[in-house]
């Protein structure tokens with residue numbers, strides 16, 4: 001058989017991170033490469049109890065097909081939680097998706113024609129680059145700094161191109177760990193307010209703040225120009241694949257059509273179990289536990305970096321989330337560092353896959369959520385030895 005594949009799929013490279021994760025399956029490797037929540041914090045007993053209760057009480061109802069929008073009481077729960085934080089959202093504004101990753105795909109399907117302009121953060125979330133690439137979008141990378149997106153770069157992109165989507169992760173960004181300051185958010189909102197660009201505000205980590213104060217969401221600042229994505233992956237468990245999109249009615253209508261075409265609806269049993277779990281347990285207490293644990297792990301990583309990394313290596317100081325970003329001295333390739341680090345049994349993700357048009361970069365991502373504090377110190381010391389041997 002000849003080449004049967006669509007141009008759409010042929011153009012999208014395999015995930016480089018998957019290749020790296022294969023190397024790190026070796027138990028003797030200390031891996032800062034993954035992007036996984038800490039499994040020790042999964043509420044196993046509570047999920048077990050919620051599942052048993054649901055099957056006992058609701059029987060076959062929970063095994064049936066359901067609505068494309070998602071289970072209404074779950075959407076009401078999510079809307080009420082936004083309400084408690086001052087965001088005016090109703091259940092009808094929410095579409096349950098198969099992870100927030102599906103939200104990105106549905107938005108691509110709904111909004112993007114081939115060649116349409118998308119602003120993406122640099123470095124940016126690999127899953128968004130992949131999702132929008134399938135729709136053959138044209139990316140405009142705008143750098144992020146410790147206090148948010150580069151407003152001058154954004155202004156230029158918005159002026160020079162008819163940007164349809166601006167994709168961003170304003171809280172504890174993947175991969176860099178940075179957050180947009182309130183001032184930065186207000187400046188971006190002002191630029192977006194007048195135009196035809198839709199902000200895709202991806203917020204899977206917003207609840208995982210261990211330092212500082214919450215900042216206003218774009219959905220609060222410019223609701224008519226924003227869709228907001230959320231997820232249970234990082235605050236409960238990722239395996240159910242349950243996330244959501246908050247969107248205004250005219251966008252919601254199209255998203256529901258795209259959702260029906262994709263998978264009819266998100267796993268209904270999973271939605272019911274999550275809601276049962278949320279009703280029977282104190283989610284605030286659970287999230288607090290996650291925040292505290294990640295805060296300790298983040299502190300362990302930052303202090304080990306200060307102690308063991310040579311001068312000239314810079315790092316971000318995340319106030320939440322799961323990642324930290326390293327910038328090596330100019331000219332040093334993170335990929336070369338990776339190859340040496342693996343010999344010393346420590347892994348990370350070199351920066352390359354997080355850029356849409358740069359290669360052999362001098363940046364890298366470190367994950368601290370799934371490694372305990374002591375192992376973090378050992379891994380960072382090893383990485384420090386590699387860097388010292390290369391920085392000269």
Ligand SMILES: Cc1ncc(COP(=O)(O)O)c(C=O)c1O
Nearest residue numbers: 099100101125169174231233243
């Ligand atoms: C920024 C960002 N968006 C979306 C996702 C996907 O999350 P979900 O499990 O809800 O699909 C991730 C997962 O790592 C992420 O980092």
